[in-house]
Amino acid sequence: MSQKTLRIALNGVTGRMGYRQHLLRSVLELRDRGGIEIADGERVAVEPILVGRDSAKLAEMAQRHSIDEWSTELDTVLSDESVDVYFDAQITSARERGVRAAIAAGKHVYSEKPVAESSSQAVELARLAERAGIRHGVVHDKLYLPGLLKLRRLIDGGFFGRVLSVRGEFGYWVFEGDWQSAQRPSWNYRAEDGGGIVSDMFCHWHYVLENLFGRVDSVTARATTHIPTRWDERGEAYEATADDSAYGIFELANGVIAQINSSWAVRVNRDELVEFQVDGTEGSAVAGLRGCRVQHRSMTPKPVWNPDLPTGERFREQWSQVPDNEEFENGFKAQWERFLHDVLRDRPHPYDFFAGARGIQLAEAGLRSSRDGQRVPLESLER
CATH class of the missing domain: 3.30.360.10 (Dihydrodipicolinate Reductase; domain 2)
Structure with missing residues (x-):
């Protein structure tokens, strides 16, 4: 039986926090230890896809960490039905557009905080995510x-x-x-x-x-x-x-x-x-x-x-x-693992967009x- 794989598009990981905490110490750690463990010792593999604006940085980072895919075209990545999860670590002013696009594409969404520039925008994103039936979460590291x-x-x-x-x-x-x-x-x-x-x-x-x-x-x-x-x-x-x-x-x-x-x-x-x-x-x-x-x-x-x-x-x-x-x-990795477990089990993540909206x-x-x-x-x- 083939192993299930969660494909994760990570946007904004050329930045300090996105790279060090989310890519290097979380997603790559989970990938390199064989993925997410679920019932009876079964594991789900984790496969990162890098997304950003700087093609040279993305290509170098992908080569350095043996990552097969990277892209400067977010819409193209989100249109790929094999992509399961979208993560956003862009600057705050650019985040809402990416999150909206991911929700519209039916992807589960995990985001750095704040998830939007205002609480009203964050609540709107949360309601969109609920209507889309996806799992959504905000970093509570x-x-x-x-x-x-x-x-x-x-x-x-x-x-x-x-x-x-x-x-x-x-x-x-x-x-x-x-x-x-x-x-x-x-x-x-x-x-x-x-x-x-x-x-x-x-x-x-x-x-x-x-x-x-x-x-x-x-x-x-x-x-x-x-x-x-x-x-x-x-x-x-x-x-x-x-x-x-x-x-x-x-x-x-x-x-x-x-x-x-x-x-x-x-x-x-x-x-x-x-x-x-x-x-x-x-x-x-x-x-x-x-x-x-x-x-x-x-x-x-x-x-x-x-x-x-x-x-x-x-x-x-x-x-x-x-x-x-x-x-x-690592606190970031622990929450990543919890969020991915919630995606796999199709259950609400406790630290969702509504919780993020209350913080904003x-x-x-x-x-x-x-x-x-x-x-x-x-x-x-x-x-």
């Missing part, structure tokens, strides 16, 4: 990170008692590009190209909060551009029209208050590039990308405020590391809050 998986384990085990608050710190210094090259593409800092840290990161914060702690009811935020001039990939100066830092307060339906700072203009003084501190009546935890440390109420010290004496306590040493207790996959809605509300200087409630998005 941080839920699969070891640190947040350990945090999930603590929540499920009742470690926190009643959760009171969440405090998040994310960011690092992105060089301006003049005397040292920038670590992020220049379009990230141009609002006209879909850039901005609110549009990028608030989508992440939404699904982290929604899936771990509860529905987000409102946001109060301040977005700003700390670095007004940057230098692009050609070494030319340009005006940064998008926000590079945002400071948000998120109120959840169950009374939990979350505060998350996001910045590409901050120097790191923490163990990881992102950390979440969760405080509850029974205990607290600090989770990063990989690690998670805890302090139970029974082991909580009693600090006394005295500004006239040096602090003798080593507060960080009073916390304990949560053990791994399992092997963790939070980003829109955050920008409106910053502009108007007020708390913005979130309305329910109808399926």
Whole structure:
């Protein structure tokens, strides 16, 4: 009996994230280990098809990774009935067209976030996908990170008692590009190209909060551009029209208050590039990308405020590391595998376009809050 193969068209994988995380560490990893394992040890092979605008880059990448097919003609690829899945990692402003075309062609669609430039567009895409009877998903990679998986384990085990608050710190210094090259593409800092840290990161914060702690009811935020001039990939100066830092307060339906700072203009003084501190009546935890440390109420010290004496306590040493207790996959690959399983089993993917639309809605509300200087409630998005 011939082996079933899932043929996946990947659009935009010549970019940094599309290449490193989605192609190299996810789809090619799955291909090279023999595909997706299903019932009774049976496997479904994975075959990538590269799509993009630069034929030279695509040809070189295909040769380097032994990929048989590549194309600069998206419509031609989508018209191929043997293609099962379309993935989009293009810049945000170009994404909707590709996703719409894939839905119209009857392909299952998996997309980087945000799936569209507005929540209304994302909801429309979700409804189109539902009517087409396809499986649709948006990247929710941080839920699969070891640190947040350990945090999930603590929540499920009742470690926190009643959760009171969440405090998040994310960011690092992105060089301006003049005397040292920038670590992020220049379009990230141009609002006209879909850039901005609110549009990028608030989508992440939404699904982290929604899936771990509860529905987000409102946001109060301040977005700003700390670095007004940057230098692009050609070494030319340009005006940064998008926000590079945002400071948000998120109120959840169950009374939990979350505060998350996001910045590409901050120097790191923490163990990881992102950390979440969760405080509850029974205990607290600090989770990063990989690690998670805890302090139970029974082991909580009693600090006394005295500004006239040096602090003798080593507060960080009073916390304990949560053990791994399992092997963790790359977060992007883990969600890829989950999405492809959902395609093969013809079941809804939990992190679908509607979930993606709610993340975009939070980003829109955050920008409106910053502009108007007020708390913005979130309305329910109808399926």
